[in-house]
Amino acid sequence: MRSRTPAPLSTSAPGTEALPRAGGVAIDAAVAEAAADWFTRWHAGGFTTAEQARWRRWHDAHADHARAWQHLQSITGALPGLNAGGLGYRVLHGAPASAARRRLLGVAAGVGAAVGAGWMAARTPQWQQIAADYRSGPGERRQFQLPDGTVLLLGTRSAVALHFTATERRVRLLQGQALFTTGHPQGALGALPFVVETAEGHVRALGTRFTVHQHDGLTQVAVLEGAVEVHAADAPPGTLPLRLDAGQATSFERMRALPPSAAGEREVAWSRGQLWVDNQRLDDFLAELGRYRSGWLRVDPAVAGLRFSGVFPVGAVDGQADADAILSMLPNSLPVQVRWRTRWWVVVEAATGR
Template sequence: MNPAAPGRHPIPPAIAEAAMGWWVELQADPVPPEVRAACLRWRAARPEHEQAWQIIASAHQRLHATGLPAALAHATLATPRSPARRQAIKALALLVFAGGGAWAVAREHPAGPWLADYRSGTGERRQLTLADGSQLTLDTRSAVDIHFDGRQRRLHLHVGRIHIATAADEAGRPFLVSTAEGSAQALGTRFSVHQHQGRSQVAVFEGAVALRPRLGAAPALILNAGQQAAFTADASDAPGTVADTEAAWHQGMLIVHAMGLADFAAELGRYRPGWLLCDPRVAGLEVSGSFPLDDTERVLEALSNTLPVQIVRRTRYWTAIRPRA
C-alpha cells in the first residue's frame, strides 16, 4: 500500500523531520550497530513513524535511478545542530517533494513547512525583526511564511509556535497570523500562536487579539491580555487564563509547576533531536521548577538528582527516563 495514499493519517512535521534525520544518519559508513537498532526501535514505536520511513524509502527508490547528490548521500549527523545536518535534511525534503513523496503536513501545501520563508531546527529559537519593526521569535521546529503588501501584514504559521510583538504601522495595515484552522488578528499586542495537530492555540500577553476560525460563522472571539484560547476550523473554545510562565520559552526557559513527568518529557523532547521516552512506571511523578531549554542534558541530570529516576541513553537520538534501579 502507498503510505501516502488517501485515507492514511497525515504525518506531523516533527515525525517527518525525525524520519529524515534517521535516514541521513544511516548514510554514515559504517553505521554503529546501536544506531541502527535505535532507528528500528523508533520505527516500531508508532505507526506514523513507520509510515514516514516508508515514504522516505519509496522516494529514495524513485530517485536512485538518477543518483542522489553526493553531499546528501554521504552526510552524517556529526552534531545535532550542525549545518551539515540541516542542509542534508533540507536537501532530502526537497528531493522527496520533487519525487512525489509529499508529506501530508499542511492542508493545502504539503511542502510548506520545508520550503517556508523562515524555519527553526530542533532546539533552536530564532529571533527576527520584520520589515515594519515587529519582533518575531520562532520556537523549536517551527516554520512561517511572511507576506506584507499595501493592504495587510500577514504571517502564515505552518508548524510549531511563534511569539510576536507587533509594531505600529503608519499605513494602518492589519497584522494577522493565519494557521490551518483560521486566523488571529493583533489589536496592538504581544501574543503567541501555537499550531497543534488539528487546532491552534493563542495566548495574549499585551493588548488584544481577534480569533476567526476558518469555517466559523460566529463573530470573532476577542482575547484580552492574560487570556488564551484554542480554536479549530469550526469554532473557538472559551477563553482561559494565561499562566505567567506561558511565554518563558521565549526567554529560553521551561517553567512548570506540578507537571506530570510524561508531559514534561514530551515538552522537553521538542527541544532535543531524536526520541525521549518516559517509562509508564514513573509517568505520574510531578515536576516543578525552571529549566534551561538550551541544555536539555543538564535538565535530565537534574531530574535524576531530584526524582527516583535514571536516564538511559542508547544513542544521542534515543533516551529514556526509567525508574531508578
C-alpha cells in the first residue's frame, strides 16, 4: 500500500481532469488506491486493534485521506447490511461475481454515484477484483473452467470479466496475467471466436494455449501452442493483425505491436509456480514480487540497480505464495538486508558492514 501524502489539488488545476474525485475535489491516485486498500481490508473483517490504529493515523494524516474514505462509504453505504462490522461486504464478496457486480454497479447508479464508481473502476485493483467474474488474490494462482470449456489459470492479483454471446466469446483481462487453454464450442457460423481484450487492444485465439499479461500501458502475449492474432486498439487504418505462432511472444501498446520474438521462461514460468529471474535489476524483481503480497515493499536506491539471477517458487495452483520467504532469501545472493518495519511495510536496503 502506498503511503505518499500529496498536496491538495484544486478542481481547476491543469492536468487533474483524469484524477479521481471525492467531494468534488480531485484526489491523488495514490490516495485513492490507499483508501480502497484500507476499505477492502476493513470490510473483509479480522482487523486487529493495531491495524485499526494504523488506519486511524492514515485517515487523520491528511484531509484528502478522510475525503477519499468518506467517498467510498457514500458509494457502498447504500448496500443493505454493509456496515462497519463488514458482514454485508463479506456476503457481497462471496456471491457469484457477475451477480455481485450487477448489484454493486446497479446500486451505485441508482444513488447517483456513477462518477464515484467510475473512479474506482478506473483506479483501483480492489474495485476490479469485485467487478470480475473470476479473480485471484495476492500470492494466489487459481484455475477455473469457463462455460465454453476453456481452462483459465490466473496469476497473482489477477481478474477477468466474461462477455459470451451467441457469436463470440470475449474475455476482458482487468488486471494481472492469465493462461488460456481454449475450448471449441460451435455456433451458427462454426467455431465461435475467442477474444481476450486488454487496455491496449485484443488477442484472438486460433485454437491455442497462450498467456496474456496486463502491465501499465503495455500488454505481453506468449503462445505455447497453436497461434493467435494481436490487434492494437489504435493502430493506423489498414494495419494487419500480428500473428504469433507457438514459441513466439510480443508486447503491444495501443498504437502498435512489436515484432515477434522467442517466448522466454520469464513469460510462462509463473504458470508453473515460479518467478524466473535472469540478470534482472533488484527493483524490477521487487516490483513483481510485490504483486504476491499485501503491503508496501520498498527498495533503497543505493541497491536498486543490483542484478541477479535465480528461480523462486511461488506456490501450487490454489495455494498461497510465501513472498516473505523469498524476501528472506535475498541476502544469500546479494549484499542487502531486509527490514520488516511492520507486517505491511518492508524495506530492502544495503547490508551493513559490506
